[in-house]
Amino acid sequence: MNDQARRLLEAWRTPKGWRYWSAVNNSEVGLWYTITAFAFLLLGGLLALVMRIQLAMPDNDFLTAEQYNQVFTMHGSVMMFLFAVPILEAISILLLPEMMGARDLPFPRLSAYGFWSFLIGGVFVCGSLFFGAGPRGGWFMYPPMTTQYQNDVGADIWLLGLSFIEIASIAAAVELIVGVLKCRPPGMRLNLIPLYAWYILVVAVMILFAFPPLIAGDLLMELERALDWPFFDATRGGDPMLWQHLFWIFGHPEVYIVFLPSIALVAMIVPTFARTPMVGYGWIVLAAVGTGFLSFGLWVHHMFTTGLPGITIGIFSAASEAVAIPTGMQIFCFIATLLVGRVTKSVCLLFVLAGLATFIIGGLTGVMVAIAPFDYQAHDTYFIVGHLHYVLVGGTIFPIVAGFYYFYPLVTGKLLSERLGTIAFWLMMIGFHVCFFPMHITGLIGMPRRVYTYPAGMGFDNLNLIASIGAFVLAGGFAVFLWDLLRPKGKQSAAPRNVWNAGTLEWLAEVPDQPWGVRSIPIIESRYPLWDQANFVRDVDEGNFYLADAEEGLRETLVTSTVEATPIQCLRVPGPTFLTLWAAIFTGGVFIFGTFHWYFAASASGGLAFLTILVWLWTGTAIIPEKPQKDVGLGLTLPTYVSGPDAVGWWAMFITMLGDMTAFMSLVFGYFFYWTVHEEFPPADAEGPGVLWPMISLVAALAAWGLMLLSRRLNDRENAMLFYISTIASIALACLAVGSLVGGPWLHEMDPTVHVYQASVCVLILWTVVHLLVGVVMQLYCIARRAAGKMTHRFNADIINVTLYWHFMVLTTGITALTIALFPLVA
Amino acid sequence: MKTTKPAADGLLSSAKLWTLTFAPLCWAAHFLASYLTSAIYCAKYAPADGDGLPIRIAVALFTVIALSLIAWIGGIGLRAHHMGETKLPHDDNTSRSEQRFLGFATLLLSLLSGVAILFTALVFVIMETCH
Numbered sequence: 001m002n003d004q005a006r007r008l009l010e011a012w013r014t015p016k017g018w019r020y021w022s023a024v025n026n027s028e029v030g031l032w033y034t035i036t037a038f039a040f041l042l043l044g045g046l047l048a049l050v051m052r053i054q055l056a057m058p059d060n061d062f063l064t065a066e067q068y069n070q071v072f073t074m075h076g077s078v079m080m081f082l083f084a085v086p087i088l089e090a091i092s093i094l095l096l097p098e099m100m101g102a103r104d105l106p107f108p109r110l111s112a113y114g115f116w117s118f119l120i121g122g123v124f125v126c127g128s129l130f131f132g133a134g135p136r137g138g139w140f141m142y143p144p145m146t147t148q149y150q151n152d153v154g155a156d157i158w159l160l161g162l163s164f165i166e167i168a169s170i171a172a173a174v175e176l177i178v179g180v181l182k183c184r185p186p187g188m189r190l191n192l193i194p195l196y197a198w199y200i201l202v203v204a205v206m207i208l209f210a211f212p213p214l215i216a217g218d219l220l221m222e223l224e225r226a227l228d229w230p231f232f233d234a235t236r237g238g239d240p241m242l243w244q245h246l247f248w249i250f251g252h253p254e255v256y257i258v259f260l261p262s263i264a265l266v267a268m269i270v271p272t273f274a275r276t277p278m279v280g281y282g283w284i285v286l287a288a289v290g291t292g293f294l295s296f297g298l299w300v301h302h303m304f305t306t307g308l309p310g311i312t313i314g315i316f317s318a319a320s321e322a323v324a325i326p327t328g329m330q331i332f333c334f335i336a337t338l339l340v341g342r343v344t345k346s347v348c349l350l351f352v353l354a355g356l357a358t359f360i361i362g363g364l365t366g367v368m369v370a371i372a373p374f375d376y377q378a379h380d381t382y383f384i385v386g387h388l389h390y391v392l393v394g395g396t397i398f399p400i401v402a403g404f405y406y407f408y409p410l411v412t413g414k415l416l417s418e419r420l421g422t423i424a425f426w427l428m429m430i431g432f433h434v435c436f437f438p439m440h441i442t443g444l445i446g447m448p449r450r451v452y453t454y455p456a457g458m459g460f461d462n463l464n465l466i467a468s469i470g471a472f473v474l475a476g477g478f479a480v481f482l483w484d485l486l487r488p489k490g491k492q493s494a495a496p497r498n499v500w501n502a503g504t505l506e507w508l509a510e511v512p513d514q515p516w517g518v519r520s521i522p523i524i525e526s527r528y529p530l531w532d533q534a535n536f537v538r539d540v541d542e543g544n545f546y547l548a549d550a551e552e553g554l555r556e557t558l559v560t561s562t563v564e565a566t567p568i569q570c571l572r573v574p575g576p577t578f579l580t581l582w583a584a585i586f587t588g589g590v591f592i593f594g595t596f597h598w599y600f601a602a603s604a605s606g607g608l609a610f611l612t613i614l615v616w617l618w619t620g621t622a623i624i625p626e627k628p629q630k631d632v633g634l635g636l637t638l639p640t641y642v643s644g645p646d647a648v649g650w651w652a653m654f655i656t657m658l659g660d661m662t663a664f665m666s667l668v669f670g671y672f673f674y675w676t677v678h679e680e681f682p683p684a685d686a687e688g689p690g691v692l693w694p695m696i697s698l699v700a701a702l703a704a705w706g707l708m709l710l711s712r713r714l715n716d717r718e719n720a721m722l723f724y725i726s727t728i729a730s731i732a733l734a735c736l737a738v739g740s741l742v743g744g745p746w747l748h749e750m751d752p753t754v755h756v757y758q759a760s761v762c763v764l765i766l767w768t769v770v771h772l773l774v775g776v777v778m779q780l781y782c783i784a785r786r787a788a789g790k791m792t793h794r795f796n797a798d799i800i801n802v803t804l805y806w807h808f809m810v811l812t813t814g815i816t817a818l819t820i821a822l823f824p825l826v827a
Numbered sequence: 828m829k830t831t832k833p834a835a836d837g838l839l840s841s842a843k844l845w846t847l848t849f850a851p852l853c854w855a856a857h858f859l860a861s862y863l864t865s866a867i868y869c870a871k872y873a874p875a876d877g878d879g880l881p882i883r884i885a886v887a888l889f890t891v892i893a894l895s896l897i898a899w900i901g902g903i904g905l906r907a908h909h910m911g912e913t914k915l916p917h918d919d920n921t922s923r924s925e926q927r928f929l930g931f932a933t934l935l936l937s938l939l940s941g942v943a944i945l946f947t948a949l950v951f952v953i954m955e956t957c958h
Binding site for chain 1: 843844847848851852854855858862865866867869870877879915916917918920922924928931932935936939940943946947949950953958
């Protein structure tokens with residue numbers, strides 16, 4: 001190892017001992033994430049077995065109805081929120097940088113924060129089960145059952161615990177979008193990106209628009225449970241249907257959010273074992289992007305039996321049929337690739353084929369239930385349970401198991417056993433179909449979902465017993481797989497480098513792997529550089545490409561342009577820290593203490609979280625570099641600090657605020673939804689916020705925004721005094737906006753517990769006020785940065801990002817003010 | 828400082844990642860407009876027999892606008908896809924190949940979005956009332 005390599009290794013060295021847990025590098029965080037998500041899969045699986053024991057016999061009393069309700073709720077919630085979504089983030093954090101020849105994702109500390117949040121939230125939610133306090137409203141928590149008939153803490157645990165995890169998911173989405181767009185290696189143009197990255201880009205964007213409606217729904221439901229704001233209480237003008245809309249605007253894209261990343265693994269595995277490039281690369285990109293969009297037009301097909309107008313049902317039925325087109329296309333591409341290639345046999349490919357076959361069956365029953373008259377019969381029966389497990393196990397779990405077999409040697413340097421893998425495969429394959437196929441029949445003859453038992457002699461007995469036997473065979477397969485993962489492999493020889501002879505960049509990884517990711521960041525000229533580019537591995541290993549050295553001892557990776565992947569920045573990424581762990585613990589405290597209504601502890605925890613995040617930002621972001629530019633190799637000199645749309649931080653702010661606006665628009669949707677369901681909205685006798693105060697807030701917010709634009713310009717001109725004056729004036733106006741927003745309902749004595757109208761006005765105001773206050777904190781932060789010499793006209797990322805936030809703020813305040821003040825006049 | 832930015836290449840060099848989303852965004856706009864118009868009309872303004880003529884006319888109008896936009900976007904995609912002599916799979920390491928790929932994907936997404944719009948429109952051809 002030469003001096004260059006030694007310096008690079010030193011910069012990327014993983015902390016030792018107890019400090020290991022301060023690591024933020026994608027290889028550590030990705031691994032912890034994967035292990036944790038996998039542990040939750042096992043827990044969810046055990047819960048499923050408990051259910052199958054209960055249902056094996058009629059009139060069984062293995063579980064009480066109460067216990068069964070908790071178990072099925074937790075099974076669904078764990079599998080969807082603690083396994084299916086996190087595993088995609090886990091695998092992406094672990095492997096995406098490797099696939100793009102990047103040293104790390106752009107915000108490693110954000111990944112670590114997301115992981116710790118996920119772990120804390122997941123343990124909290126699952127732990128409730130062991131105290132008999134688990135949620136029991138089903139994974140979709142329909143009100144009014146969960147708002148009026150379940151007054152224990154279970155639903156709060158679900159709402160707050162999972163909201164916390166959803167925020168972590170959005171953090172991961174921001175990380176992955178910016179990663180794919182800005183951290184590709186030089187030359188990796190859009191037509192050369194690994195298909196996995198295309199899929200992850202689409203999925204991360206979907207998370208950004210799908211999760212916020214659920215967060216908004218969680219907020220509404222928690223406000224009803226904690227403060228009695230009647231969003232879902234029909235006696236006070238509320239409507240439980242709003243929850244169903246918000247939940248399924250999240251819930252249906254969610255199915256594709258968990259399916260597409262798994263199918264992305266298939267898109268990486270198939271060409272390797274077919275020994276040929278993927279057939280129909282463009283068609284697969286079409287499928288990924290097309291599915292991503294169309295999946296947002298399907299949510300009402302979960303609500304066909306709620307009495308919606310026939311024409312609405314027709315629209316969503318048609319869209320549900322249409323999504324089968326792109327979904328099918330990618331499967332044709334995989335089959336075509338296998339047909340034109342020279343396929344080699346492996347356990348990986350067995351799981352891929354099982355996944356595709358199973359998913360196709362689930363997809364076809366999906367087309368059946370997309371047809372409303374059939375859905376009327378099958379809704380809430382075991383037919384749906386059979387259908388969704390064919391889709392999710394076929395589309396998600398089998399490909400992920402294939403991914404484990406495929407990538408295990410990349411991560412650990414050891415191969416899994418083909419012999420054990422084959423046994424696991426047949427047990428899983430047979431067990432799965434024996435378990436879930438009979439459910440279609442049980443459903444068609446009338447067995448409803450979510451019942452803890454059934455009487456004998458209704459035709460359900462044998463089918464349920466067969467399903468339970470199948471479940472245990474499936475579990476046996478998982479046990480063999482788990483043993484294969486965990487068995488000691490000390491005596492087993494190391495797997496050769498690029499053991500499957502794949503063509504994509506992640507297989508540059510050495511055995512044993514080095515923490516630096518790649519020895520030097522290569523120039524890409526092909527979709528399969530390891531197959532097509534001459535002397536590629538040697539050149540990477542010899543450090544003949546970019547950033548082969550870390551002369552300053554800092555962790556660095558390249559930022560490239562979005563389309564053509566032209567290098568634009570040498571990005572310094574932060575190293576190990578415990579700040580992210582503490583930030584997650586304190587943030588978790590807000591949600592966990594809040595669940596039990598311990599508001600003092602929750603506020604204290606919130607204060608600590610705020611301070612920790614502030615320290616994290618102050619010490620770890622927008623750091624002024626010791627030199628403005630540096631030689632990254634091959635004669636290329638790049639800036640070490642950029643701001644504005646070239647900077648990863650700007651993109652992160654922009655993307656986060658898109659998600660934030662989506663949550664806000666979901667609340668606005670709620671306001672207008674209530675207008676459509678009421679003859680008279682606002683009700684004639686209801687007090688509103690008036691016109692004057694909301695309008696004052698709008699004008700104040702516009703002025704505050706204008707002054708922020710001025711402050712940015714003054715900072716750029718190095719006019720410090722005027723910068724401070726302008727920013728302080730902007731803060732004062734933002735506070736005026738807050739005061740007048742609160743003043744409207746205050747002076748008109750609006751009581752949000754009286755009617756949903758008052759509640760929907762107050763929730764819009766609450767959202768806007770909190771955001772304006774965050775905006776004020778950001779302004780104060782800019783003043784402090786400038787005063788501390790950490791922000792100048794040249795190093796101005798902070799104020800540019802804060803101004804970007806304020807663009808969204810003026811939009812939020814404007815929509816809130818115009819809606820609450822003027823809509824009642826035209827309604 | 829060395830710059831590696833390639834020179835502008837061909838007439839579609841301005842095509843960006845965003846172009847991929849234009850056709851599906853047309854679908855989304857058409858879908859939302861059709862859904863919201865019919866949901867609001869049926870909830871607030873429909874006569875007792877649920878006569879759907881006004882929304883059928885509205886959706887016909889939305890469909891013509893959306894399909895025209897998609898045809899235009901698809902046309903741009905098609906021209907980019909055919910630019911020069913190279914055939915699929917558009918996997919060369921050149922700006923032109925990238926533009927051809929983007930053009931091809933835009934074309935395919937236009938076709939898919941067009942079909943999905945027709946699916947939605949078909950509902951209004953078949954159904955004469957809100958119910």
